[in-house]
């Protein structure tokens with residue numbers, strides 16, 4: 001029998017399903033929610049509901065969008081044959097602010113982290129391999145973060161998408177190692193894109 005009342009045990013079970021959340025963390029979060037105000041708990045529940053009801057992932061690139069395909073994938077002025085792979089939808093803004101990139105995107109929604117139980121099966125790669133297999137891509141630019149996880153992910157992707165006639169490049173690390181591309185200024189990000197090397 002569980003040592004928690006049923007609603008508490010249920011909340012802990014749901015939180016445990018989140019990536020990187022083990023039993024201990026799930027219990028801590030559940031108790032935090034229990035102690036928080038009615039309004040805060042309701043706001044959390046409402047935000048979880050809305051994110052599923054109002055937003056979805058672009059069927060082409062996995063960007064978070066309220067229209068499908070997203071604005072980048074449906075733009076007539078962008079080159080769909082060059083695909084920049086990023087970890088999170090927020091990273092797209094970091095690339096966009098260079099104003100030098102005119103290709104399309106692919107969002108992984110994470111990076112490999114064996115220590116936190118995040119394996120290749122948790123990365124959203126299928127739609128990218130589908131685009132590559134259909135011959136729709138000339139270059140894959142891997143713009144994962146310059147962290148241990150980001151580098152491991154870059155190697156995994158380059159091995160997974162490698163095909164004849166497909167160029168696979170990695171952005172240069174003018175970006176400090178261990179940081180997040182989201183915080184790179186536009187000059188650094190532009191240099192990182194220009195200095196990309198083939199993998």
Ligand SMILES: [Zn+2]
Nearest residue numbers: 058061070073
């Ligand atoms: Zn898209």
